[in-house]
Amino acid sequence: FIIVMSSTPLKIYGPAGSTCTMRVVWTGLEIGHPVETINIDFSKGEHKGPEHLKRQPFGKVPAAQDGDFIFYESRAIARYLIEKHANDSKIQLIPSDIKQRAILEQWISLESTTYTPEITTLLGNWFKIKYGGQADAAASEKALANLQRDGHVLNDQLGKHQYIAGDHFTLVDIFFPTYMWYIRDTDEIKKWFASFPNIEAWFKRVTDRPAFKDQLLPQLFNL
Amino acid sequence: MSSPLKVFGNPGSTCTLRIVWAGHEIGHPVDIISVDISKGENKTPEHLKRQPFGKVPAAQDGDDLVFYESRAITRYLIEKHAATDSTIQLIPSAIKDRAIMEQWLSLEATSYSPEIYVLLRNWFTVKFGGQPDTNALSIAAANLKRDGHVLNDQLGKHLYIAGDTFGLVDIDFVPALWYIRDTDEVKQWFNDHPNIAAWFKRVTDRPAFQT
Numbered sequence: 530f531i532i533v534m535s536s537t538p539l540k541i542y543g544p545a546g547s548t549c550t551m552r553v554v555w556t557g558l559e560i561g562h563p564v565e566t567i568n569i570d571f572s573k574g575e576h577k578g579p580e581h582l583k584r585q586p587f588g589k590v591p592a593a594q595d596g597d598f599i600f601y602e603s604r605a606i607a608r609y610l611i612e613k614h615a616n617d618s619k620i621q622l623i624p625s626d627i628k629q630r631a632i633l634e635q636w637i638s639l640e641s642t643t644y645t646p647e648i649t650t651l652l653g654n655w656f657k658i659k660y661g662g663q664a665d666a667a668a669s670e671k672a673l674a675n676l677q678r679d680g681h682v683l684n685d686q687l688g689k690h691q692y693i694a695g696d697h698f699t700l701v702d703i704f705f706p707t708y709m710w711y712i713r714d715t716d717e718i719k720k721w722f723a724s725f726p727n728i729e730a731w732f733k734r735v736t737d738r739p740a741f742k743d744q745l746l747p748q749l750f751n752l
Numbered sequence: 753m754s755s756p757l758k759v760f761g762n763p764g765s766t767c768t769l770r771i772v773w774a775g776h777e778i779g780h781p782v783d784i785i786s787v788d789i790s791k792g793e794n795k796t797p798e799h800l801k802r803q804p805f806g807k808v809p810a811a812q813d814g815d816d817l818v819f820y821e822s823r824a825i826t827r828y829l830i831e832k833h834a835a836t837d838s839t840i841q842l843i844p845s846a847i848k849d850r851a852i853m854e855q856w857l858s859l860e861a862t863s864y865s866p867e868i869y870v871l872l873r874n875w876f877t878v879k880f881g882g883q884p885d886t887n888a889l890s891i892a893a894a895n896l897k898r899d900g901h902v903l904n905d906q907l908g909k910h911l912y913i914a915g916d917t918f919g920l921v922d923i924d925f926v927p928a929l930w931y932i933r934d935t936d937e938v939k940q941w942f943n944d945h946p947n948i949a950a951w952f953k954r955v956t957d958r959p960a961f962q963t
Contacts, residue, residue, distance in 0.1 A: 586902045587863075590852075597846050605854035612847055627831055628817045634824035641861050682804045 537612055538565040540580065543590030546750035548652065549603035550591040551707040554748065556607040558740040559703070560618035564593075564610065566748075604641065604704060611700065622700045633694040636686075636701045640693075643679060647672040648708045655712045673717045680725045687727035691734065702735050710736070710749070757829055760802060761809030767822035767873065769927035770807045774826045775961035778840050780833050782811075822953070823861065823924055830920060842919045853914040856921040857908075860913075863899055867892040868928045875932045893937045900945045907947035911954065913939040922955050930956065 539557070541564045543550035550566065551737050557564040568576045569590050575587045584592035585601045592601040593609070602607070611622050650672035654664040667684050686693060693701045709732065722729035736742065757775070759782045761768035762904040768784070775782040787808050788795045794806045802810035803820040810820040811828070826839065827843070844850050870892035874884050906913060913921040929952065932938050942949035954960065 559887070586905070587899065595848075598851075600851050600855045602855040602858035604858045605851055608854050609847065609851040612850070627828065627835070630831075631817060631819050631824055631828040634827055635819045635821045638821035638823045638861070641858070642865075645862075646866065679805065685804070 531712050536562075536613075538563060539606075539613075540564070540567045540594040541606070542569055542584060542592045542594070544568050544750070545745070545748035548561060548708050548711070549589075551710070551749065552603045552604045552703055553591055553610065554621065555703050555741060555745050556610055556700070558744045559622065559698075559738075560611060561613050561622055562610065563744075579709055607703065609699060615697070620698065621729070622698070622703070624694075624697075624699065629695065633699055633701060635702060636694045639682075640704050642702055644676070644683070644705070645708055647675045647679075648712070649698065651715065651717050652708060652712050655715055659743065673689070673720060674722050676717075677724055680721060680728060684725035684727045687731045692731070698735065698738070702731075706732055706735055753850065754832075756781060757825075757832075758783050758785055758812040759809050759825065760785050760787050760799065760811070762782060762787060763911075765808055766927040766931060767807075769930075770811060770822045770826045770923055771811070771829060773927070773961055774829055774842065774920070774923050776963050777842065777918075777958075778830060778833050778837075780829070780903075793950065807921045816913070823857070826923060827920065839916055844915070844917070844919065849905050849915060853921055856914045857924060860921060861926050864896070864903070864925070867895045867899075868932070871932050871935060871937050873930045875935055878938060889937060891939065896946060900941060900948065904945040904947045912951070918955065918958070923953075926955055926961070927950070 539553075539562075541550060541553055543566065545554045545566045554566060567582060575581060576590060581592070582588055584594070584599050587601075589601070591603055591606060592599060593606040595609075595613075600609075600744065608623070611618065624633060634670075650668050654666075654669045656662075656670055658664045683693070690696050692698050709718060713732070722732070742747060757771075757780075759768065760769055761767070761771075761784060763772060763784055763786075771782055772784065772944050788801055789808070793799060794803075799810070800806055802812070802904075805820075807820070809822055809825060810818065811825040812818045812826075819828075830840065831840045834843060844853060867917055870888050874889055878884050903913070910920050911917050913925065929938065933942075933952070942952065
């Protein structure tokens with residue numbers, strides 16, 4: 530007979546509170562295969578130390594380890610985690626139908642190349658202000674202008690569907706809000722939400738999910 | 753026999769080029785329907801229904817799928833035909849090989865291409881008689897210099913970006929670089945990173961690209 534061994538959790542190097550690491554942690558919680566996070570201490574420069582650079586040559590987080598297999602990029606790690614557990618997940622975050630997958634890939638492409646770069650600018654400035662650095666007001670202004678220009682497409686989609694890629698919660702609904710979470714109360718995001726109420730409603734909907742609210746939130750930074 | 757994927761775009765556009773190249777590589781060329789940006793055809797209500805940002809390309813497969821984003825379209829084209837043709841190897845079957853592919857696809861879209869696109873836009877501006885943004889150019893060149901070693905090291909160990917087989921990552925990476933291959937910035941980048949230069953020649957020498 531066959532003994533089914535439960536696999537050891539995927540090791541993730543990076544604090545759960547880091548925006549990119551959060552994507553992977555949330556994915557694991559949603560599918561019922563939580564990952565194991567191993568802290569990388571930025572204040573001690575651990576991310577630039579030789580050991581971490583072997584895992585992630587840019588000195589960033591997260592990196593993942595499965596046995597001897599090491600790789601990085603949060604979107605790649607989240608995908609791997611999903612594929613690895615394709616047959617025993619609580620929820621299907623990547624559709625099996627190729628045409629539905631095409632729509633998901635369209636939105637992941639938009640997330641990573643159109644929307645998130647602007648949100649990253651806002652996040653970077655927010656962080657600088659919080660820690661007493663010089664913020665780049667012009668850059669924030671431009672980022673918000675771009676979000677205002679492009680928001681209608683996402684807003685229209687979320688007027689027709691509950692979630693970004695359709696009527697089911699999918700991987701892109703994880704990729705997107707993790708970058709927005711820390712800056713959700715800034716003037717810029719409040720303005721964006723005010724201009725695009727469907728986006729705000731979706732953001733509340735997805736961050737209300739038990740996996741996010743009850744399991745992920747307690748692991749995040751108190752910022 | 754399924755009919756070819758309809759692609760609304762511009763054979764000269766870097767993004768459309770990804771899809772066209774992939775189609776040739778897998779022996780399933782796509783059907784390009786020209787959208788002439790100089791005539792404003794990308795801003796017609798008809799096109800905006802396909803691509804609400806007014807950009808190219810967009811794709812249509814049958815009556816029930818209209819979508820956009822070249823990386824999504826290229827992926828779809830390959831997956832669709834790989835499902836019935838196991839000789840198509842642009843996306844690996846083994847899960848760990850796919851993870852490495854996804855890692856490099858992510859790096860292409862979020863680390864390298866944003867800088868390459870700054871260079872491309874400037875090249876385009878200058879080509880049409882405008883003034884280059886030297887500040888933006890030097891920042892992009894500096895970022896590429898800072899991050900080039902990772903790609904260069906990888907291409908020192910492997911013939912192609914995600915491993916030893918030509919794949920989707922190589923296709924996603926090349927088109928923007930192709931147009932600006934003779935600029936000072938890219939020449940310098942290739943000079944500083946000889947494995948990247950060698951890889952670029954290797955992949956653009958492929959018959960499907962030459963087509």
